[in-house]
Amino acid sequence: MRSPIDVLAGRVGGFKKIEIARRTVPCFKNVIEKEGETLSLCLLVDSGKLYRFPYESAKGINGLAIKARYLRGEMEHFRLREFQPGHCRYVERAEKAG
Numbered sequence: 001m002r003s004p005i006d007v008l009a010g011r012v013g014g015f016k017k018i019e020i021a022r023r024t025v026p027c028f029k030n031v032i033e034k035e036g037e038t039l040s041l042c043l044l045v046d047s048g049k050l051y052r053f054p055y056e057s058a059k060g061i062n063g064l065a066i067k068a069r070y071l072r073g074e075m076e077h078f079r080l081r082e083f084q085p086g087h088c089r090y091v092e093r094a095e096k097a098g
Helices: 004-009 017-023 060-072 091-097
Strands: 024-033 036-045 049-052 079-084 087-090
Touching: 017 024, 017 060, 024 060, 024 079, 036 060, 079 091, 087 091
Parallel strands: 024 087
Antiparallel strands: 024 036, 036 049, 049 079, 079 087
């Protein structure tokens, strides 16, 4: 729940709305999972960290709140590594297999 001060200041999850929009970029990548390869919505954070974004139906303030969790580093279990252009694997699963 956002406080009235957060609403007036334009903050969601501790970040300004414009900062969330600048630091996160949505993209589609082929993600290799246990079931096989699927085209998934991903989120590029700070031009260097790639995450799977399974919340495709989240819109508005709820979507911004979820993206703020990615910026705070709370969603590391969705972290991806791109091993070929357009093809990704989960980081933790690749480390366990390797």
